[in-house]
Amino acid sequence: MGATMPPMPRRFMPLTRALLVAVAVLSLAAASQTVGQPASAAPASFTVRPGTQQLEVLGATPGTQLELIRQGAVAGTGTVDALGSFEWRQLPVGTYGVQVAGSPGTMVGGNQVTSFHAPAPQQPFYDAQTLTNGFNFITTRDGTTLSANVVLPGPADQGPYPTVVEYSGYDPSNPGNTGFAQVFTTLGFAYVGVNIRGTGCSGGSFLPFEPVQSLDGYDAIEAIAAQPWVKFHKVGMVGISYPGIEQLYVGRTQPPHLSAISPLSVIDDTYRGTLWPGGILNTGFATPWATDRAHDAAPNGEGWETDTTGKTADQLTTCAGNQNVRLQNPDPVSTIEDNPFYNKTYYQQIDPSRFVGKINVPVYLAGAWQDEQTGGHFPDFLNKFKSSPHLFATMSNGSHTESLSLGEFSRYADFLYLYVGQEVPTGIKAFVAPVLAQQLTGMSGLHMPPGNNYAGMNVAQAKKLYNSAPPIRILFEEGAADGQPSGAPLPRFEHSFRSWPIPSAQVKRWFLTPHGKLAGHAVRHGVKQTKARSFRADPKALPATDYTGSSSAIWGPHPSYSWKQIPQGKGLGWITSPLKKKLVAIGSGSLNVWVKTTTKDVDLEATVTDVEANGTEVFVQNGELRASHRKLIASRSTAIKPVHTDLQADAKPMPKGKYRLLRIEIMPFAQPFRPGDRLRITLDPPGGSRPLWAFATLDHGQRVTIATDKRHPSSLALSIVPGVKVPAKAPPCRSLRSQPCRTYAG
Numbered sequence: 155m156g157a158t159m160p161p162m163p164r165r166f167m168p169l170t171r172a173l174l175v176a177v178a179v180l181s182l183a184a185a186s187q188t189v190g191q192p193a194s195a196a197p198a199s200f201t202v203r204p205g206t207q208q209l210e211v212l213g214a215t216p217g218t219q220l221e222l223i224r225q226g227a228v229a230g231t232g233t234v235d236a237l238g239s240f241e242w243r244q245l246p247v248g249t250y251g252v253q254v255a256g257s258p259g260t261m262v263g264g265n266q267v268t269s270f271h272a273p274a275p276q277q278p279f280y281d282a283q284t285l286t287n288g289f290n291f292i293t294t295r296d297g298t299t300l301s302a303n304v305v306l307p308g309p310a311d312q313g314p315y316p317t318v319v320e321y322s323g324y325d326p327s328n329p330g331n332t333g334f335a336q337v338f339t340t341l342g343f344a345y346v347g348v349n350i351r352g353t354g355c356s357g358g359s360f361l362p363f364e365p366v367q368s369l370d371g372y373d374a375i376e377a378i379a380a381q382p383w384v385k386f387h388k389v390g391m392v393g394i395s396y397p398g399i400e401q402l403y404v405g406r407t408q409p410p411h412l413s414a415i416s417p418l419s420v421i422d423d424t425y426r427g428t429l430w431p432g433g434i435l436n437t438g439f440a441t442p443w444a445t446d447r448a449h450d451a452a453p454n455g456e457g458w459e460t461d462t463t464g465k466t467a468d469q470l471t472t473c474a475g476n477q478n479v480r481l482q483n484p485d486p487v488s489t490i491e492d493n494p495f496y497n498k499t500y501y502q503q504i505d506p507s508r509f510v511g512k513i514n515v516p517v518y519l520a521g522a523w524q525d526e527q528t529g530g531h532f533p534d535f536l537n538k539f540k541s542s543p544h545l546f547a548t549m550s551n552g553s554h555t556e557s558l559s560l561g562e563f564s565r566y567a568d569f570l571y572l573y574v575g576q577e578v579p580t581g582i583k584a585f586v587a588p589v590l591a592q593q594l595t596g597m598s599g600l601h602m603p604p605g606n607n608y609a610g611m612n613v614a615q616a617k618k619l620y621n622s623a624p625p626i627r628i629l630f631e632e633g634a635a636d637g638q639p640s641g642a643p644l645p646r647f648e649h650s651f652r653s654w655p656i657p658s659a660q661v662k663r664w665f666l667t668p669h670g671k672l673a674g675h676a677v678r679h680g681v682k683q684t685k686a687r688s689f690r691a692d693p694k695a696l697p698a699t700d701y702t703g704s705s706s707a708i709w710g711p712h713p714s715y716s717w718k719q720i721p722q723g724k725g726l727g728w729i730t731s732p733l734k735k736k737l738v739a740i741g742s743g744s745l746n747v748w749v750k751t752t753t754k755d756v757d758l759e760a761t762v763t764d765v766e767a768n769g770t771e772v773f774v775q776n777g778e779l780r781a782s783h784r785k786l787i788a789s790r791s792t793a794i795k796p797v798h799t800d801l802q803a804d805a806k807p808m809p810k811g812k813y814r815l816l817r818i819e820i821m822p823f824a825q826p827f828r829p830g831d832r833l834r835i836t837l838d839p840p841g842g843s844r845p846l847w848a849f850a851t852l853d854h855g856q857r858v859t860i861a862t863d864k865r866h867p868s869s870l871a872l873s874i875v876p877g878v879k880v881p882a883k884a885p886p887c888r889s890l891r892s893q894p895c896r897t898y899a900g
Contacts, residue, residue: 199213199214199215199260200212200213200214200215200218200234200238200252200262201213202252202262202265203296203297203298204250204265204266204267204268204296205267205268205295205296205297205298205366206267206268206269206270206272206296206365206366206369207243207244207245207246207247207267207268207269207270207365207366208241208242208243208244208245208267208296208359208366209222209241209242209245209250209252209265209267210239210240210241210358210359210479210482211232211234211239211240211241211252212238212239212478212479213238213239213478214234214238214239214240215234215238216234216235216236216237216238217233217234218233218234218254218255219231219232219233219234219254219255220232220233220234220240220252220253220254220255221252221253221254221255221256222242222250222251222252223250223251223252223253223261223263224248224249224250224251225248229245229250230242230245231255235481235482236481237453237477237478237479237480237481238478239478239479239481239482240482241359241479241482243361243484245267246267247267247268247269248266248267249263249264249265249266249267250263250265250266250267251263251264251265252265270365270366270368270369274295274369274372274373274376275295275373277376277380279295280373280376280377280379280380281380283377283380284381285302285304285346285377285378285381286304286310287304287305287306287310288303288304288329288464289301289302289303289304289327289329289464289465289466289469290302290303290304291355291469291472292348292373292374292377292378293373293377294351294369294370294373294374295369295373296366298351298356298357298358298370299356299357299472299476300327300348300349300350300351300356300357300370300374301327301348301349301354301355301356301473301476302327302346302347302348302349302374302378303326303327303328303329303332303335303346303347303464304344304345304346305332305335305336305339305344305345305346305347306339306344306383307339307340307342307343307344310382310383313344313382313383313384313385314382314383314384314385314386315342315343315344315383315384315385316342316343316344316385316390316570316571316574316575316576316577317343317344317345317346317378317379317383317384317385317388317389317390317574318338318343318344318345318346318389318390318391318392318570318574319345319346319347319348319374319375319378319389319390319391319392320334320335320345320346320347320348320391320392320393320397321347321348321350321371321374321391321393321397321400321401321404322349322350322393322396322397322400323349323350323352323353323354323360323362323396323447323450323451324349324353324396324397324450325347325349325354325456325458326347326348326349326354326393326397327347327348327349327354327355327356328347328354328456328458329463329464329465330458330461330463330464331458332345333593334347335347337586337590338392338570340582340585340586341567341570341571341580341582341583341586342575342580342582343570343574343575344383344384345392346378346389348371348374348378350367350370350371350400351366351367351370352451352479352480352483353450353451353456354456354458354459355459355469355472355473355476356476357475357476357479358476358479359479359480359482359483360447360451360480360483361483361484361486361489362444362447362486362504363399363403363424363503363504365503367400367403368403368404368406368407369407371400371403371404371407371409372404372407372409375389375391375404375409375411375412376409376410376411379409379411379412380411385575385576386413386576387411388411388412388413388574389411389412389413389574390412390413390414390415390416390570390573390574391404391405391412391414391415391416391417392416392570393416393417393418394418394419394554394555394557394558395418395419395420395527395528395554398416398417398418398419398420398557399417399420399421399506399528401415401416401417401420402415402417402420402506402509402510402513403506405510405512405513405514405515405517406509406510406512406513407512408512408513408514412515413515413516413573413574413576414515414516414517414518414569414570414573414574415513415515415516415517415518416517416518416519416566416569416570417517417518417519418519418520418521418557418558418566419520419521419522419525419527419528419554419555419556419557420506420519420521420528420532421506421528421529421531421532422505422506422507422531422532422533422534422535423505423506423507423531423534423535424501424504424505424506425496425501425505425800426496426531426797426798426800427528427529427531427532427534428440428528428529428531429490430494430800431529431531431777431778431847431849432757432758432777432778432779432780432783432798432818432819432840433494433495433779433780433782433783433798433800434757434778434779434780434840434849434850434851435490435491435494435849435850436847436848436849437848437849437850438698438699438844438846438847438848438849439526439527439846439847439848440490441487441490441491443527444486444487444490445486445487447486448483448485448486448487451480451483452480452483453477453478453480453481454477455480459473459474459477460473460474495800495801495802495805496799496800496801506535507534507535507538510535510538510539511538511539511540511541512541513539513541513542514541514542514543515542515543515573516542516543516544516545516546516569516573517539517542517544517545517546518546518547518565518566518569518570518573519532519536519545519546519547519548520547520548520549520556520557520562520566521533521549521556521557522549522550522551522552522553522554522556522557522632522891522892523549523550523551523552523775523821523822523823523824524551524552524553524773524775524823524891524892524893525552525553525554525556525892526553526554526701526708526844526845526846526847526892527554527846528554529821529847530775530821530822530823531821531822533547533549533654533741533822534742534795534822536626536654537653537654537655544573544621544625545625546565546569546625546627547625547626547627547654548562548565548566548627548628548629549626549627549628549629549822549824550562550628550629550630550632550645550824551629551630551631551632551633551823551824551825551890551891551892551893552632552633552643552891552892553708553709553891553892554709555594555595555643555709556632556643556891556892558590558591558594559591559632559643559644560587560588560591560600560601560602560603560642560643560644561603561629561632561635561643561644561645561648562629563583563586563587563590563591563602564583564584564587564602564603564604564605564606565605565627567579567583567586567587568583568605568606568620569620572613572616572617572620576613577613578608578611578612578613578616579606579608579616583602584601584602587602588600588601588602591643594643594709595641595642595643595709595710595711596710596711597639597641597642597643597710597711599639600638600639600642600643600644603644606619606620623650624650624651624652625650625652625653626650626651626652626653626654626656627648627649627650628648628649628650628651628740628824629645629648630645630646630647630648630649630824630826630880631645631646631647631826631881631885631889631890632644632645632646632890632891633711633885633889633890633891633893634646634885634886634889634890636881639711640711640712640886640888640889641710641711641712641888641889641891642711643891646881646885647879647880647881649878649879655741655873656740656741656873656875658875658876658877659740659741659873659874659875660873660874660875660876661793661794661871661872661873661874662737662871662872662873662874663793663869663870663871664728664730664833664869664870665677665862665867665868665869666728666747666835666860666862666868666869666870667728667862668685668686668687668862668863670687670726670727670728670729671728671729671730671731672728672729672730672833672834672835672870673730676864676867676869677862677863677864677867678864686750686859686860686861686862686863687726687859687860687862688726688857688858688859688860689723689724689725689726689837689838689857689858690723690724690855690856690857690858691724691751691756691757691758691838691839691854691855691856691857691858692724692839692853692855693757693839693840693841693849693851693852693853694853695720695721695724695725695838695839696718696720696721696724696838696841696842696843697716697718697841697842698841698842698848698849699841699842699844699845699846699847699848700715700716700717700718700842700843700844700845700894701713701714701715701716701844701845701846702716705846708845708892711891712888713845715845715894717773717842717843717894717895717896718842719896719899720836720838720842724838724839725836725837725838725839726836726837726838726860727834727835727836727837727900728834728835728836728870729765729832729833729834729835730832730833730834731832732767732829732830732831732832733827733828733829733830733831733832733833734829735829736826736827736828736829736880737826737827737833737874738824738825738826738827738874738875738876738878738880739823739824739825739827739872739873739874739875740822740823740824740873740875740878741794741795741822741823741824741872741873741875742794742795742819742820742821742822742873743762743775743777743794743819743820743823743870743871743872743873744793744794744795744796744817744818744819744820744870744871745760745777745817745818745820745835745837745868745869745870746815746816746817746818746868746869746870746871747760747815747816747818747837747860747868748813748814748815748816748860748861748862748866748867748868749781749808749813749814749815749816749858749859749860749861750808750811750812750813750814750858750859750861751781751808751856751857751858751859752856752857753808753854753856754782754807754808755780755781755782755807755808755852755854756780756781756808756839756852756854756856756858757778757779757780757781757839757840757849757851757852758778758779758781758816758818758837758838758839758840758858759776759777759778759818759837759838759839759840759841759843760776760777760778760779760818760820760835760836760837761773761774761775761776761835761836761837761838761843762774762775762776762820762823762825762833762834762835762870762872763833763834763835763836764825764827764831764832764833764834765831765832765833765834765898766828766830766831766884767828767829767830767831767884768884769897769898770884770887770895770896770897770898771834771895771896771897771898772887772890772893772894772895773843773893773894773895774823774825774893775820775821775822775823775825776820776821776843776844777818777819777820777821778818778840778849779798779816779817779818779819780852781808781814781816782805782806782807782808783798783799783800783804783805784798784806784814784815784816784817785798785799785801785804785805785806786798786799786817787799791817793871794871794872794873795819796817796818796819797819798817798819813859813861813866815866820872826878826880828880828882828884831884834898835870837860839851845892
C-alpha cells in the first residue's frame with residue numbers, strides 16, 4: 155500500500171468521454187418521463203422522477219390535482235405546490251403512473267420506484283461525470299443533482315491527490331465558505347464538500363437522515379472517486395457533528411471506492427441518545443436543530459444559493475431549478491413530536507447503532523462525554539462496528555468540538571494519511587492543529603503534543619506503529635494539562651484499552667440509605683427504618699440550562715456556567731464517605747431507585763458529581779427517565795446500562811400509593827475519584843445541569859418518595875476500571891472543559 159501500491163487503471167482509457175456520457179444518459183432515461191407518452195396524450199406539462207421509495211412530479215401547473223396510479227388503481231393523490239412540484243414518499247416498490255385527476259390521457263406511466271437495496275448503477279455511470287476544481291453538480295441514480303465544491307491542494311494536473319469528502323445538510327458545497335476545506339488542503343488532501351438532497355444547491359426534497367440520503371452519498375463517493383485527480387481512485391470521509399453522522403449512513407452502503415471514514419462528535423441511538431433521552435423530548439438542542447434544518451432547506455434557505463460567487467450562469471440556473479421541490483419538505487419537528495414513543499418504522503431507519511455493523515472500512519471516531527449538542531451516549535455503539543477492519547476511538551471530557559482538540563488531532567491526521575492517503579504522515583499537522591484550536595477556542599500560543607515519529611518508515615511500517623497502540627483511547631481531565639493554560643484543549647493524562655466495553659471493568663454498587671448516604675451494602679435486616687425521604691418535583695425550580703452564552707463561546711477555556719444547587723425540598727442527594735482508595739469510573743451507570751408518586755407520571759434526572767476533598771463539587775454526568783417508560787429490554791440491559799423499550803404499548807402509569815423500580819441510565823463518562831473525594835448522586839426533575847439540553851418535562855407538582863429499605867434496595871452501579879494511573883492532586887476548579895464546578899453545599 156502507499157508507496158508500494160501500483161496505480162489503479164485509469165477508467166477513462168477504455169471508453170471515450172462521449173460514449174461514457176451516452177451511457178449515463180441512457181441509464182437515466184427510465185428515471186424521468188414526461189407527459190406526452192403515449193402519443194395520444196395531452197401536450198407535455200410535467201415531469202415525473204421516480205426514485206428510492208419516492209416519486210417526484212416537477213414542472214406541473216400549481217394547484218393541479220394529481221393521482222398516483224398503481225396496478226390500475228389510485229394509490230395516492232396530491233396537489234401541485236406553488237413551485238410546480240409534488241412528492242410521494244415511503245412508496246412500496248413497484249411501477250407507477252401519474253395523471254391529472256380524472257384524466258387518464260395525461261398519464262405518465264412506467265415509473266419504477268425502487269427499494270433501498272436495489273443494485274447501484276454500473277461504473278460507467280460514475281465515470282461519465284466530470285468534476286473540476288470549484289463548484290460542480292453530481293448526478294445520483296434517480297437523476298437528482300447534488301451541489302459539490304472541489305478544493306484541490308494544487309493544480310489538477312499535478313495530482314492525483316489523496317481526497318476526502320464532507321457530506322451534510324449544512325453548506326459544505328458553498329464556494330464562498332472553504333474554511334474547513336483549508337484544514338485538509340493544507341495537510342495535502344483534496345477536499346470535496348457535498349450538500350445532501352434538498353439543501354444548498356442540491357435538488358430533491360429534504361427530511362433529516364432520510365434513507366435515500368445514504369444512497370446519494372454512495373453515488374457521490376463513487377462519482378468523486380472516478381475523477382483523474384483522485385489518488386488511487388479511493389476517497390475518505392471527514393466531518394464533525396452532522397457531516398460526521400452522515401458518514402455512518404453512507405458507510406453502511408459500502409461504496410466500493412470508499413477507503414475510510416472519520417466520524418467526529420456523533421450520535422448512536424437517535425431516539426434514546428439525543429431526541430428523547432429517557433422518553434423526554436429534548437427541546438434545548440434536538441428540536442431547535444431540526445427547526446434550523448427546516449429553515450435552511452426552504453427555497454434558497456441557506457442564503458448562498460443565489461450568490462454568484464464561484465458559480466457559472468448555467469450552475470446558477472441549475473441551483474435555482476433545484477429549489478423547486480423544497481415546498482415538499484416534511485416538517486422535521488412535527489415528525490419528532492408526533493413520535494414520542496419508539497416508533498420502529500421511523501426511528502429504526504435513523505438509528506445508526508442498528509447499521510454501523512455494515513461499515514466495512516477503517517473508522518476513526520472521537521467525541522466528548524459532556525458534548526452539549528449531540529450528547530455523550532455515542533460510545534454505546536462502539537462494540538457494533540463488527541465489519542470494520544479497524545476501529546479507533548478517542549473519548550474525553552469536554553464540548554462538541556473536543557474531537558478536533560490538540561490532544562486528538564495528531565492521531566486523527568495520522569489516520570487520514572495512513573488509511574486515506576496511503577502515505578506516511580508528515581509534520582505539517584503540527585502547524586495546522588494550533589491554528590484550528592485557536593479558531594475553535596480563541597486560545598493562541600498552544601502547541602500540539604508530539605505524536606508518533608514515522609521518520610524513515612514506509613507506509614506498512616507506519617501503519618504497524620499506528621496500530622500498535624490500543625485502539626480505545628481515553629483522555630482524562632481535558633483542560634487541566636500540566637504546564638498548559640487553564641482550559642486549554644489538552645488532556646492531563648490518558649489511558650488506552652483494547653476494546654469497548656473495557657474488559658477489565660468491574661461493577662461497583664453503592665446503596666442509597668435513608669440518611670442520604672451511599673453505602674457499600676444494603677440496609678440490613680433488623681436495622682430501624684427511617685421514614686422514606688421525598689421531594690416535590692418542580693421542573694421550574696432551576697433554570698432550564700446551566701449556560702446561556704453563545705454556542706461558540708462555550709468552546710473557549712472558561713465558559714460562564716451558572717450551575718445552581720437544587721433548592722431545598724426540590725430534589726434529593728446521596729453521598730459516599732471520603733474514599734480511602736482512588737476509583738476510576740469509565741462507562742455507563744445505572745441509578746436504580748424505588749419510587750412512589752402522587753400522580754401517574756414523573757420525569758427524573760440523576761446526576762453524578764465528584765465532591766473533592768477541598769469541598770469543590772464537579773459535574774460528571776447524568777441521565778433522564780420518564781417513569782412511564784420504565785419497562786426494560788431485558789436482553790440488552792446490564793447492571794450498568796438499563797435499556798428501555800420506549801414503546802407505547804409498554805408505557806404504564808405509576809400505580810397509586812405503590813413503589814416501582816426505576817432504572818435511570820447514566821450516560822457514559824470517564825472520571826477519576828481520588829482518595830478523600832466523595833462520590834455523589836442527586837435526583838430531581840430534568841434541567842439546570844447542562845449547557846444546551848432542556849426538556850419538555852411534566853409539571854404536575856407531584857410528591858416523589860424514594861424508598862431505601864431492605865425491601866426496596868435502591869442503588870447506584872458504576873463501571874470501575876483498575877490499573878489507571880491518576881495524578882495525585884485534583885485539577886483546579888473551572889479548568890476542566892465542560893465540567894462546571896461549585897462549592898459543595900450538602
